[in-house]
Amino acid sequence: MSSQVASGPDPHAAPxxxxxxxxxxxxxxxxxxxxxxxxxxxxxxxxxVFFTFWGKTSALFFTHANIIATVGSQMIVLLIAAAAxxxxxxxxxxxxxxxxxxxxxxxxxxxxxNFHGPPFLAIILGVATGVLLGAFNGIxxxxxxxxxxxxxxxxxxxxxxxxxxxxxxGTITNxxxxxxxxxxxxxxxxxxxxxxxxxPVMVVLWFLLEWTPFGRYVQAISSNERAxxxxxLHVDRVTASTFILGGFLAGLAGxxxxxxxxxxxxxxxxxxxxxxxxxxxxxxxxxRPGRPNTxxxxxxxxxxAESVSGLSLAGASSWxxxxxxxxxxxAAAGLSTYFARQRGGARIF
Amino acid sequence: MxxxxxxxxxxxxxxxxxxxxxxxxxRDADLAVNRGELHALAGGNGSGKSTMVKILAGVxxxxxxxxxxxxxxxxxxxxxxxSHSRRLGLxxxxxxxxxFLHLSVADNLALGQHYETDVTGRIRRSAMHRRARDxxxxxxxxxxxxxxxxxxxxxxxxxxxxxxxxxxxxxEAGRHDVLVLDEATAALPEREAEQLLAQMRRFARSxxxxxxxxxxxxxxxxxxxxxTVLRDGQTIASxxxxxxxxxxxxxxxxxxxxxxxxxxxxxxxxxxxxxxxRDLRGGRLQGVNLDLAEGEVLxxxxxxxxxxxxxxxxxxxxxxxxxxTIRYRGKNVLIGSPTVAxxxxxxxxxxxxxxxxxxxxxxxxxxxxxxxxxRYFKRMHMSAKQERTDADKLxxxxxxxxxxxxxxxxxxxxxxxxxxxxxxWLKDRPDLLLLDEPTQGVDVGARADxxxxxxxxxxxxxxxxxxxxxxxxxxxxSDRVIVMRRGRVVAEINRPDITADRLTxxxxxxxxxxx
Numbered sequence: 001m002s003s004q005v006a007s008g009p010d011p012h013a014a015p016x017x018x019x020x021x022x023x024x025x026x027x028x029x030x031x032x033x034x035x036x037x038x039x040x041x042x043x044x045x046x047x048x049v050f051f052t053f054w055g056k057t058s059a060l061f062f063t064h065a066n067i068i069a070t071v072g073s074q075m076i077v078l079l080i081a082a083a084a085x086x087x088x089x090x091x092x093x094x095x096x097x098x099x100x101x102x103x104x105x106x107x108x109x110x111x112x113x114n115f116h117g118p119p120f121l122a123i124i125l126g127v128a129t130g131v132l133l134g135a136f137n138g139i140x141x142x143x144x145x146x147x148x149x150x151x152x153x154x155x156x157x158x159x160x161x162x163x164x165x166x167x168x169x170g171t172i173t174n175x176x177x178x179x180x181x182x183x184x185x186x187x188x189x190x191x192x193x194x195x196x197x198x199x200p201v202m203v204v205l206w207f208l209l210e211w212t213p214f215g216r217y218v219q220a221i222s223s224n225e226r227a228x229x230x231x232x233l234h235v236d237r238v239t240a241s242t243f244i245l246g247g248f249l250a251g252l253a254g255x256x257x258x259x260x261x262x263x264x265x266x267x268x269x270x271x272x273x274x275x276x277x278x279x280x281x282x283x284x285x286x287x288r289p290g291r292p293n294t295x296x297x298x299x300x301x302x303x304x305a306e307s308v309s310g311l312s313l314a315g316a317s318s319w320x321x322x323x324x325x326x327x328x329x330x331a332a333a334g335l336s337t338y339f340a341r342q343r344g345g346a347r348i349f
Numbered sequence: 350m351x352x353x354x355x356x357x358x359x360x361x362x363x364x365x366x367x368x369x370x371x372x373x374x375x376r377d378a379d380l381a382v383n384r385g386e387l388h389a390l391a392g393g394n395g396s397g398k399s400t401m402v403k404i405l406a407g408v409x410x411x412x413x414x415x416x417x418x419x420x421x422x423x424x425x426x427x428x429x430x431x432s433h434s435r436r437l438g439l440x441x442x443x444x445x446x447x448x449f450l451h452l453s454v455a456d457n458l459a460l461g462q463h464y465e466t467d468v469t470g471r472i473r474r475s476a477m478h479r480r481a482r483d484x485x486x487x488x489x490x491x492x493x494x495x496x497x498x499x500x501x502x503x504x505x506x507x508x509x510x511x512x513x514x515x516x517x518x519x520x521e522a523g524r525h526d527v528l529v530l531d532e533a534t535a536a537l538p539e540r541e542a543e544q545l546l547a548q549m550r551r552f553a554r555s556x557x558x559x560x561x562x563x564x565x566x567x568x569x570x571x572x573x574x575x576x577t578v579l580r581d582g583q584t585i586a587s588x589x590x591x592x593x594x595x596x597x598x599x600x601x602x603x604x605x606x607x608x609x610x611x612x613x614x615x616x617x618x619x620x621x622x623x624x625x626x627r628d629l630r631g632g633r634l635q636g637v638n639l640d641l642a643e644g645e646v647l648x649x650x651x652x653x654x655x656x657x658x659x660x661x662x663x664x665x666x667x668x669x670x671x672x673x674t675i676r677y678r679g680k681n682v683l684i685g686s687p688t689v690a691x692x693x694x695x696x697x698x699x700x701x702x703x704x705x706x707x708x709x710x711x712x713x714x715x716x717x718x719x720x721x722x723x724r725y726f727k728r729m730h731m732s733a734k735q736e737r738t739d740a741d742k743l744x745x746x747x748x749x750x751x752x753x754x755x756x757x758x759x760x761x762x763x764x765x766x767x768x769x770x771x772x773x774w775l776k777d778r779p780d781l782l783l784l785d786e787p788t789q790g791v792d793v794g795a796r797a798d799x800x801x802x803x804x805x806x807x808x809x810x811x812x813x814x815x816x817x818x819x820x821x822x823x824x825x826x827s828d829r830v831i832v833m834r835r836g837r838v839v840a841e842i843n844r845p846d847i848t849a850d851r852l853t854x855x856x857x858x859x860x861x862x863x864x
Contacts, residue, residue, distance in 0.1 A: 216731070232686075
């Protein structure tokens, strides 16, 4: 009896966990699982088919011109979405990719317009701007443990101010390389030239997150940062890297803004942020439900794009885009939380 | 308020029982406390003392049949609620005093009662400070009303918490309040704990009734007026503090006489040393010395807060050390981070699986291989096939009951999750295993499996530093046990002498035996 006193934790304070299998309900059946994974893909196809055959949109929706225009217009959103997605894979919010892309577009345009630099230098400086700003965010957040939401919000706000100041509220249009602008607006073989750049970038990103150690590290950090630290992972380094890579992608998006719009200005970049975030969150409900993922983000971007395109063709005006993005965010927040909980993880966003 | 009896009893608990499912935490226990008494409530882990306090506070309900009488007013134990408890004049201060560290002393006191405001609703600061000054004076606390509580020492903070609890009581008004300190000294440094108890003794002299729960014997002997000892949910003894010795108390708490509590200091080990720690400080550690031979299982016993977890974390680079040396495999090493520790072949299984080890939403396979990801990056991609083969091998090797390694870890039972966490480290044949409560929250079968895993690792040459609150477990598994107390190693016992009772005695009196 005395040993009873000596041993054991408080019997009532810490009940022994029953060693039973977890009930089935927690783990969805295969069919349900497939439904989760590919639900958005199916929905994407259904919406596509609907607009192709619906009387109001059938004439214009499934045409080469409409498809090319829609795809071409989404390339920059896609890059900014990818930039926002990277830190989110490690459970860090980044609200700055829009503003970073804006800053990069201004650096790129100004190099050509105000400093008469050659286009290649303008491109390099534009991308480098993104990398530097991403590194600044990443170091503050990963190394000095500042709040990611607030740090990137501060970055975004401050950059918007600097851009307004530098451009005086106008646009920088002089001396923009025509090679760059034709890359942004013309097609090769009937396909937007931008796609020839953005597609390989997305493939590399997909590979990085799905097929390399880096992708595994990010997943582990997202699942349990403290446990990741205690198995010896370089948590700070990996987290900072997601911001730096995100900065690189946002910088690239900035250069493409110059290519597509033909100028550098303070408002275009930031305007892409919310559509991009909506796509990331929507993407987190598919392919790998509960986790932001590359393929999901691509599907998210194009799902929103085709829906807005179809609704616009049916007569809705420009307000439809904001409304639709808002609805998508509600749905995405609910679904991704639901999926993450089903897998025993915490809510991501 | 009902009419107070003339008797001297401040609080009396009779026939108190409490069942948690099949566990009988309290069985017909009694407690009688007189007015103006400093009354210690003692007992080992699971003796029922914290359950009794919870019932008094109205947090838990007793079984029907129990009675609680405070100042002559009788309550049925099953009907006691938190508001009854307050109304009867019971006041509680817990180990975590629950103060607002970034607010001033005056604010903290006012938040425990009310703010004095003028007609516009503005706080009257001068009145608030004046009242705070009165309270500080009355409770003999050396602090100023405008001082931030965070600036005060831990002992003074506890005093503020006590003053906050008692500030409304008016001993002269006939009503008699009872202060209950629920392990309030457990987190305090020794000197401050002594000072706090000395002050409680003065309060008791002036008529305040104080009950305190502690498991430190030195805080009872020579301090308490009266002692009640609980064991296995029953009141074993209720006696005056006069003439009480530590040996008496140990006998009462453990239920067997103390033949010789004082262990022999061990011979220095002659085996090849894997790890030698000298004067390690940092966190709770106050200068730890220990040696660990190759292939040895060294148990670490100690009460909560003794520094046992800090020791493991410091050795794993998860807690920065301020001084001391760690000699590992014959070299002085600096273990600045878990990454460095893992490179040295050191493995750490933390106490809190959900917080510190599990990736609940990642697959069982990913959980097993998370520490060796680069090994599977071949020909420019993660080799899924190799991962599958290796993970399946580990699942078989370590007897993990999992149907499908691609399911999330959270689909496994607690015991199998823990096996996954252990297998994650053991697969790389670590030289040093740091295990903090490796079988916590695990059923008996899995517990045996986990110890089999550890034994196999030891058979392959690993050394183990094992922390466990379960002394039976420590006694069974360890070659040698060190006992920690207040950040130091205070005792050490070797193989034939290790018994659970002995460990309990040592954790309770560890320091005194040296003097």
